[in-house]
Amino acid sequence: MLKKRLIAVLIIRDGAVVQSVRFKHTNSIHYDPVHAIECFNKWAVDEIVILNVSRDASSREGFADVVKRICRKCFVPLAVGGWITDADFARSLLNAGADKLVLNTAFADNPPLVEALSSRFGRQCIVASMDVKRDENGTPLVIVDRAQRSTGKSPVEWAKHAVELGAGEIFFNSVDHDGARRGYDLESLRQVCAAVDVPVIAFGGVFQWKHLVEGIEAGAEAVAAANIFHYTEHATIKAKKHLTEAGVRVRTGTFT
Amino acid sequence: MTLPLYSRPVAARVAIIDYGMGNIWSVQNALVEVGAVSEVIQHPDQLKGFDKIILPGVGAFGDAMRLLRQDGMDQALGEKVRQGVPTLGVCLGMQLMCKSSTEGGLNQGLGWIDADVVALEPAPGIKLPHMGWNAVTFTRDIPFIHGIPSGTDFYFVHSFHVVCHQASDVLGTCQHGQTFTAMFARDNLFAAQCHPEKSQRGGLQLVKNFVEMP
Numbered sequence: 001m002l003k004k005r006l007i008a009v010l011i012i013r014d015g016a017v018v019q020s021v022r023f024k025h026t027n028s029i030h031y032d033p034v035h036a037i038e039c040f041n042k043w044a045v046d047e048i049v050i051l052n053v054s055r056d057a058s059s060r061e062g063f064a065d066v067v068k069r070i071c072r073k074c075f076v077p078l079a080v081g082g083w084i085t086d087a088d089f090a091r092s093l094l095n096a097g098a099d100k101l102v103l104n105t106a107f108a109d110n111p112p113l114v115e116a117l118s119s120r121f122g123r124q125c126i127v128a129s130m131d132v133k134r135d136e137n138g139t140p141l142v143i144v145d146r147a148q149r150s151t152g153k154s155p156v157e158w159a160k161h162a163v164e165l166g167a168g169e170i171f172f173n174s175v176d177h178d179g180a181r182r183g184y185d186l187e188s189l190r191q192v193c194a195a196v197d198v199p200v201i202a203f204g205g206v207f208q209w210k211h212l213v214e215g216i217e218a219g220a221e222a223v224a225a226a227n228i229f230h231y232t233e234h235a236t237i238k239a240k241k242h243l244t245e246a247g248v249r250v251r252t253g254t255f256t
Numbered sequence: 257m258t259l260p261l262y263s264r265p266v267a268a269r270v271a272i273i274d275y276g277m278g279n280i281w282s283v284q285n286a287l288v289e290v291g292a293v294s295e296v297i298q299h300p301d302q303l304k305g306f307d308k309i310i311l312p313g314v315g316a317f318g319d320a321m322r323l324l325r326q327d328g329m330d331q332a333l334g335e336k337v338r339q340g341v342p343t344l345g346v347c348l349g350m351q352l353m354c355k356s357s358t359e360g361g362l363n364q365g366l367g368w369i370d371a372d373v374v375a376l377e378p379a380p381g382i383k384l385p386h387m388g389w390n391a392v393t394f395t396r397d398i399p400f401i402h403g404i405p406s407g408t409d410f411y412f413v414h415s416f417h418v419v420c421h422q423a424s425d426v427l428g429t430c431q432h433g434q435t436f437t438a439m440f441a442r443d444n445l446f447a448a449q450c451h452p453e454k455s456q457r458g459g460l461q462l463v464k465n466f467v468e469m470p
Contacts, residue, residue, distance in 0.1 A: 002432060003389045003409060041456065046389055046411075072285050075456050077411055097281045099413075099454065122315060124385050124413050168385070199383060221388070251389040251409040 003251045005046040005222035008229045021179030023147040029230050037070050043236040052082025071097025104129040105144045118166025128162035132188050133175040140188045147175045155188045156195040170200045177205030184215050193219025209242035268467050270294040271306040275323040278314040286453035290464040300332030313348030317357040342444045350447035371420045382433035385415040392428040392438045408458040410450035
């Protein structure tokens with residue numbers, strides 16, 4: 001039987017792993033991304049997502065280099081994203097060893113790129129990252145370009161649009177919940193999971209292991225977190241223990 | 257005790273076939289991790305002097321066969337397989353070893369094994385492609401899977417699966433709405449539908465076993 005997945009997310013800004021709180025990155029987590037990957041490998045994480053959240057496109061080359069170094073020691077599937085604005089750069093990330101491409105703003109600004117990448121590398125290679133933020137009336141809307149521009153679209157509309165363009169998976173995040181320590185945005189997450197056939201990865205806000213269980217109960221196929229994995233020793237092992245005890249089927253066992 | 261250098265077995269040289277589809281670098285990283293010497297091979301005339309061959313691949317069956325035929329790589333590989341060179345097919349590479357696939361219309365494969373490739377069947381509650389970690393149940397025991405308990409989870413990404421016509425060729429099965437062949441082995445041919453290079457401990461053990469077998 002297919003297991004639910006536990007995913008570790010590394011947020012990279014200008015080459016360093018940073019902590020993200022409502023999409024602001026004031027805290028640098030002082031270690032090398034490669035070291036982080038080695039720990040996650042030992043701790044039986046099921047997949048790794050690496051996002052380049054640097055504010056300008058000139059960070060791309062350095063990021064591709066980080067991906068290449070990470071891949072030498074990464075023996076789980078790796079999804080990477082940030083500033084994928086053309087097919088050549090997408091290919092260079094795959095050649096560096098990535099398995100999946102995470103695209104976000106491209107779904108708004110460059111749908112033909114998404115379609116081309118999906119048909120060239122297959123739907124399973126395309127992860128649609130979507131950031132949800134509530135407006136002043138409390139209405140959840142999808143926001144792109146590092147949370148700077150609202151699309152005016154609801155999470156459900158946006159998720160369906162992403163799948164139509166060729167996404168094989170949805171990476172759901174909430175600007176309001178990011179780093180806020182109160183669990184996932186379950187209301188929007190539940191709606192997105194019910195609206196699409198492709199797997200949904202829940203992200204944003206995990207501070208206790210029970211938040212992971214809530215994500216699975218909302219319909220997610222995979223649950224992701226970032227900050228909590230950096231600050232807790234053997235974090236993914238503990239997280240899996242909690243998921244197993246809650247009746248969620250996950251892959252168990254460690255690497256070493 | 258460390259053996260003197262001259263009596264250590266010489267590391268196997270592994271050829272990784274690069275026909276333009278799939279993540280060959282992940283396969284090479286896994287080989288480095290288990291201590292094998294490998295080379296990425298793009299032309300049939302480079303295919304000399306290797307002890308083992310790995311045929312990886314991600315993507316569409318028809319495109320892959322066209323690329324393999326383009327410069328005669330299909331013939332060159334077939335010759336090596338007939339000579340008895342241990343050959344491992346991974347994911348699409350496993351499927352290419354079969355006689356045919358129905359992906360994108362009926363396409364002929366390399367035909368090294370009595371098997372065909374068909375689509376996984378949709379079923380209620382079953383998401384396709386089959387993507388994620390799933391348990392492989394071994395149906396027999398050979399050195400290729402030594403040290404890996406039956407029921408170990410491996411990472412899968414696929415929508416089509418291999419049907420072996422000789423039940424004795426099946427090595428391991430997996431369950432996703434239906435039971436399908438996750439691994440097969442016959443003589444010098446070995447194949448996995450999952451990605452050993454992305455399946456942590458169990459996957460690396462499989463790669464190591466392949467590299468170290470005589």
